[in-house]
Amino acid sequence: MAGKKIAAPKGVSEYFPPRSAAFEFVRDCLINPAKNAGYQLIELPVFEDTELFTRGVGESTDVVSKEMYTFLDRGDRSITLRPEGTAGVMRAVIEHGLDRGQLPAKLWYSGQFFRAERPQAGRYRQFYQVGIEAIGLDDAAIDAEVIAIADAGFKAIGLTQYRLDITSLGDAQSRAAHRVDLLNFIAKMNLDEATSARAAINPLRLFDDKRPEISKAMEDAPLLMNYLSESSRQHFEQVKKYLDVLGISYVLNPRMVRGLDYYTGTTFEFVHELLGAQSGIGGGGRYDGLMAELGGQALSGIGFGLGVDRALLAAQAEGVISQESFVSDLFIIPLGERAKEKALQIASALRAGGKIVEISFGDRALKGSMKGADKSGARYVVVLGDSEITSGTVEVKEMKTGATSSVKIDSLISAL
């Protein structure tokens, strides 16, 4: 009869009481600024045709080449659990013509994402993200607004010990010009095999290498920032100006690298100071070629993904989440069968009126039920027995003060 215990799959993040309340709080903090800015919900599948990611995110990226959960479904279709959100949103926008109305199309989403990496502090195989996408607008003001929305979410949580890194990856011409010089520079560097292989795929990656000898050598490497075309440069100047107007401080980081191939122009990253190696709590940027790459019209886009798990970790590291226990309005303790039935009726009436009501079932000892009421943080407690039912009156006890007062059962809702 004793079955073997089944554990959760490796590396997933799970939230259960009491911490789940903090998770919910953090997630809502990150979502609300998007809603307040007029973004609308898009709810998408967690699995997609594998080709969406190989084409959209880029075959050469680590995410696609070694971190995807890919499998064949029963119809022999290659399916992949989504490793990020933007590609799926673009697919849906193109498929359902969401780009046919007034632009920009402004969408937000939240949910689980999947990457088959080795788990680590703040890095899970299933993780939660909140994201937004603004599609079809080139105005630099939207870049700043998108960044501001992310920033507002982190501020709503109460985070202060983080910084915003921004840079511009420029347009195609900017990057092509820079790439030639960068490859020449790297060719003189005498790298080990694995590293030069990475450099061949995307030379920008070397800017991100944490090994001291590499990062030292890269100090003199040519920066993409100095190769920006005139239009890219102007756009970026505008973004910075709008950020200044918004009072959002940022660090210009020309060595910043993002892991997804589709980024162009403005890119940014929020980095938390107390988090250890996986310190990115959110990031995003422009992806002006993605729509066309996926078969849609050539529209630009900008968006972000924010890590709910990491934001929660950051909030705990900063100690900004108040230990707010669950609080119900009323806790009813029925004594006896008749009282149990009455309690069910009272509770459903009060709940219909929007009150949070719990009933202590199971015929526990009164003392135990009272302890349960205490633990739940209930504001009021009512003990319901035969005498209360016949009199139609209960003693309502306020848990914080211990004071009681008589209330007609029928007028409980107004008394609470």
Added chain:
RNA sequence: GUGGACGUAGCUCAGCUGGUAGAGCACCCGGUUGUGGUCCGGGAUGUCGCGGGUUCGAGCCCCGUCGUUCACCCCA
């Protein structure tokens, strides 16, 4: 995928040079009839991650495996 640390009750952990398991918190019951938070008394709980080996005997030693964790790679 690579490397280090760890894996004992629900949680946090103790367990000396190998001799068949403990504390605190939490939980349950009680301290005279139906009112919590303090205090006192009592109680239940573990195949010591799993599998194998060494040994008269292993939670303590060895090997493997799974998991957790930290770092690299990479990223939210």
